[in-house]
Amino acid sequence: MSDVIVIGGGVMGLLTARQLVQRGVSVTLIEKSEPGTEASWAGGGIVSPLYPWNYVPAISALASWAQDFYPQLVEQLLEETGIDPELYPCGLLMLDPPEFTKAQAWGKAFGKTVQAVDRAFVQDREPAATSAWQQALWLPYVSNVRNPRLLQALNVSLLQQQRFSLVKHATVERITPTGSGVEVSCGGERYSAARVVVCAGAWSAGLLASLGLQLPVVPVRGQMLLFGARPGLINSIILKDGKYVIPRRDGHILAGSTTEEAGFDKSTTADARALLLQHAFDIVPALRDVPVVQQWAGLRPGSPGGLPFIGAVPGADNVFVNAGHYRNGLVLAPASAQLMVDLLTGATPIVDPAPYDPARAREPMEMI
Ligand SMILES: Cc1cc2nc3c(=O)[nH]c(=O)nc-3n(C[C@H](O)[C@H](O)[C@H](O)COP(=O)(O)OP(=O)(O)OC[C@H]3O[C@@H](n4cnc5c(N)ncnc54)[C@H](O)[C@@H]3O)c2cc1C
Structure with missing residues (x-):
């Protein structure tokens, strides 16, 4: 029997498991298919919310912590597994962003560079970008991570740990608090642990409903295209009218x-x-001349305001949740997992946990 069962092997579950194991806690991770094959695989890997000033400060706080932590995370994973998650500090260029003044005020408040730039700057940095824009902002601190590689590295690293075990192709159907711990049922199998953490992304609400919590987390489909371009066609993430292009290193x-x-x-x-x-x-x-090599879709765990639920499930002893990161799960994951593990181990939390408390799901909330 493990100390903790983590349900779901997306970025949230894998990082929660990693940080628990690093603190000496034994973990069984249960995944309904293969780890890292749902939303966390499908995402773009931008290590920032798209328009960060449009989110509540509690999201900026987690994003900021995670942005600082990402370089050491990918370095450790490369060393442990030989798999490079290819963190690419390429910057984010916004063409005609909404709320220009609010954006700059947000940058000052959170100590992030949000720089107004002119045509010469954009032309020099992104000669292939459109010239049909009036205003531009440059956020040099934003990276992108090659999320499928990140997930692969997290999985391989965990499998090297004695305190970790993986149960895959097993769908958790029920979570039952037993007083002294929790029992989890998958088909005919039962697993017990002192505590369980639900990291089931868009599927989390279904799992928690039988425990009396109506978690407002719903699937929001996101589709993506991949172009087989040559290196250097673009150098930064470029965002315009809510849509973006992201350069990978290759x-x-x-x-x-x-x-x-x-x-x-x-x-x-x-x-x-x-x-x-x-x-x-x-x-x-110029992308008109570049072949599209793949199209895919993933299911984001949508939540009101995109604010995740991180903490104890009210009314269900020893059951915790770390889900509902909507469009920002890849950027938020390291901080979200760290906060979850702080709460589980009684460590001083990295940020005030109150805004993420799942108990707020009991109050009426507007979706997304
Ligand atoms: C098109 C697209 C673009 C995106 N771009 C970005 C971006 O650029 N930057 C960013 O930060 N975020 C981005 N996101 C959002 C991000 O991908 C998600 O917020 C994040 O991946 C959620 O992670 P998760 O681990 O909670 O969910 P998931 O990755 O979906 O993982 C949940 C896991 O739980 C498993 N599971 C579910 N139910 C059960 C069960 N009953 N039993 C066992 N296992 C179960 C699933 O199989 C799955 O593996 C994007 C998402 C999409 C779809």
């Missing part, structure tokens, strides 16, 4: 993303492809 460019209410349907659609192509060509006209 030249591939991701173009994203849609936000669709389609339940748990992960299909890709021709409409989304056409929309994403139109935006990508609008941002970088």
Whole structure:
């Protein structure tokens, strides 16, 4: 029997497990398919919220902590596994961002560079970008991480740990607090631990409903395109009209993303492809000559305001949740996992945990 069962092997579950194991806690992670194959795989890997000033300070606090932590995380993972998550400090260029003044005020308040830049700057940094814009902002501190590699490295690293065990292709159907601990049922199998952490992304609400918590977390489909471009066509993440292009180190460019209410349907659609192509060509006209090599969809765990639920599940002893990160799970994950583990181990939390308290799910909330 492990000390803790983590349900879900996305970025949240893998990082929560990693940080628990690093603190001497034994962990069983239960995953319904293979680890790292859902939203955390499908995401763009931008290590920042898209328009960070549009979120509550509690999101900026986690994002800021995680942005500082990412370089050491990827360095450790590379050393432990030989897999490079390819953190790429490429910066984020915003063309015609909404709320220019609010953006700069937010930068000052959070100690982040949000720099107004002119045509010469943009032309020099991104010669292939469109010239059809009026204002531009440059956020040099933003990186992107190659999320499928990050997940692979986290998984391989965990599998090297004696205190870790993985149960895959097992869907948790029920969580039952037993007084002294928790029992988790998957098909005919039962697993027990002192505590359980639900990191099941868009599926978390379904798991917690039987415990009396109506967690307002819903799937929000996001579709993405991948261009097989040559290295150097773009050098930064470029964001315009809510859509973006992201350069990977090997030249591939991701173009994203849609936000669709389609339940748990992960299909890709021709409409989304056409929309994403139109935006990508609008941002970088030369992409018209570059082949699209892949299209995919993932299910974000949507939550009101995108503010995750991190902490004890009210009314269910020894059950915790770390879910609901909506569009920002990859940037927030290291901080979110650290906070979750602080709460589980009684350590001083890295940030005030109150804004993320799952007890707020008992109050009426507007979705997303
Ligand atoms: C198109 C797209 C673009 C995105 N871009 C970015 C970005 O650039 N930057 C950013 O920060 N974020 C981005 N995101 C958001 C980010 O990907 C998510 O917020 C994050 O991956 C959520 O992580 P998670 O671990 O909570 O969920 P998931 O990765 O979905 O993991 C949940 C896991 O739980 C498992 N599971 C579910 N139910 C059960 C069960 N009953 N039993 C066992 N296992 C179960 C699932 O199989 C899955 O592996 C994007 C998302 C999408 C879809």
